[in-house]
Amino acid sequence: KQEVTQIPAALSVPEGENLVLNCSFTDSAIYNLQWFRQDPGKGLTSLLLIQSSQREQTSGRLNASLDKSSGRSTLYIAASQPGDSATYLCAVRAGSSNTGKLIFGQGTTLQVKP
């Protein structure tokens, strides 16, 4: 059974710092991996999606990497800002099925202090 783990559960950093959020999964047979952002009381916003054949994706100050063989993904946030404060979730789309089902980690809650 696929399990997704995110460490740490919470992180507090000063503004301007570069940071890395970690995601690990137990079964390397994934279709893709997606990083989401969730603000309090809101739904999930898709940040980056990495297909199983890719190693990384970039969007602005965000860079996500994927190492399937080791079951790991990282989300790198450059020059963090207070507006980046949110919970970040990673999710894997398991196996080769095209059903689109996602398995989520429990998230890392990020606080960026001014």
Added chain:
Amino acid sequence: DAGITQSPRYKITETGRQVTLMCHQTWSHSYMFWYRQDLGHGLRLIYYSAAADITDKGEVPDGYVVSRSKTENFPLTLESATRSQTSVYFCASSEPGQGNQPQHFGDGTRLSIL
């Protein structure tokens, strides 16, 4: 506006009552999903649908019923609500694609069962 709309945003009801959560998407995406989000469990898949009139169980389907008579709507019904079903419910949609289609989420319904 295009997107996913969930209603109601907040609902309080009593044990034993039937309650239906609505989800409407304007993209004509094939796939739709229902998740529940709980502290300590993260996001878990309840049901999903690959197309109109095609639905299947997710990880935690017991006590829930879904239907999909139209592509754009995917209601979730709690037939006889229990306190353990107090949660935040999210609807999502996506195209199947070839591993490059992200899931898009609504803002959620916060359901309290007394």
